[in-house]
Amino acid sequence: METEQKKSMKRMAVLVGCNYENNAVFKLNGCRNDVLAMKEVLISRFGFKPDCIEVLTDEEGSPVLPTAANIKSTLLRMVARSEPGDVLFFHFSGHGILIESLNEEAILGQDLNVITSVDFRQIVKGVPKGATFTILSDSCHSGGLIDKEKEQIGPCDHPTCGNEEIPTPPPNAQAKSVPFEFLLRHLSSITNLAARDIAPHHLELFGDHASLSFKQADKRPEPLEADEGILLSGCQANEVSRDVPTKEGQPPRGAFSYAVETVLKEHPGPLSNREVVLLARKVIKKLQLPQHPCLYCCDGNADAVFLRQS
Known part of the structure; x- marks a missing residue:
């Protein structure tokens, strides 16, 4: 029975790398490299089939650009194809932002449209019972993209907390x-609106593709069930x-993508989600970077094997 379940289990992934090359203010350099390296890891170590991995990058000639709308629709398609027991994975490397008016974290698509924790909550809620959905976000302000209810590894989960010298x-x-x-400022230059909140600008520019956070600002989102998501974030x-x-x-x-891949290379056996994050912290510390990767999930998923490696 267990062998039959393993045979039928699907492993699917969406990998997104945004370098934002068309905008000098927002331009990054290594994000596309991150997801291409992760694709190789998924295939060689975790048994993902190439045709079950969708890669969205903003390089010239890319068949599907990583706009916020394309990212969300690709994730929704993956979730719609999933069944109990499947392994779903989303890796994002790019910009993150804290939306001050909502005190909410978000990632930026290539078009600078945001995908917020409310949007992710809506996507993850469609995952069938028994399947796992893991998000690895290499972006700023990423410590709450799924749900903030259970922080397994936070900024102070290390022995020297409070006494640690933060490196420059x-x-x-x-x-x-x-x-x-x-x-x-960038959005205002396009919309010519004087609003100090980004919501009116996004609703004006992106319409139906704007975040649910702006379209349902007066509705409190329902909390996720305990087993509906695993978030490994590059920082708090x-x-x-x-x-x-x-x-x-x-x-x-x-740095976080590199740290996780370094950990997986140095530890060929199965690792729990907790171990991946704690070991990635050590790699980050050696790089002298002032960021603390975090883990958000239920108690059972914290010690579950990362991407169910057998």
């Missing part, structure tokens, strides 16, 4: 942050994620 990041470790004022909600300090001849990479 190397000057060549690019921050993956967008100041709220920058985004607001008030921190900035960064790139690996660049070295000559080394392709640019996001």
